[in-house]
Amino acid sequence: MRPQAVAALAEVGIDASVHRSKSFDEFRDAGVDCVITLCAEENCPAWLGGGVRVHWPLPDPAAASGSEEEILDSFRQVRDELKRRLTIALGSATE
Numbered sequence: 001m002r003p004q005a006v007a008a009l010a011e012v013g014i015d016a017s018v019h020r021s022k023s024f025d026e027f028r029d030a031g032v033d034c035v036i037t038l039c040a041e042e043n044c045p046a047w048l049g050g051g052v053r054v055h056w057p058l059p060d061p062a063a064a065s066g067s068e069e070e071i072l073d074s075f076r077q078v079r080d081e082l083k084r085r086l087t088i089a090l091g092s093a094t095e
Contacts, residue, residue, distance in 0.1 A: 001016060001019055001020060001021055002061075002062055002075070004061065004062075004071055004072050004074075004075040005075055006019075007072060008072060008075040008076050008079045009079065011076070012079070012083075027049075028049065029049075031050070032049060032050065032051040033051050033052065034052045034054065035047045035049070035051055035052070035053050035054070036054045036055075036056060037054070037055045037056070038056055038057070038058045038060075039055075039060075040057040040059050040060060041059070041060060041063065042060075054089075056082075056085060058078050058081060058082070059074070059078065061074035061077070061078045
């Protein structure tokens, strides 16, 4: 994982330091309930497995440029937007 992603998650109490990026293929045969794709600038891989499919085209913070603080802020913005959308989605799923 990008160090900025780990740092942005740590700011909200999530320890992602032991996590790693995973290949799409690692999930191909997994039983999943929902797949959320985030690709905005590139083509997302097609998910042919089961589960609900949702697409949220968010900017890739790894493509951000500028100072270290500006790049970290790009990760924060995506983190916060994901939290907002997940809160809404999970809230409507329990109603």
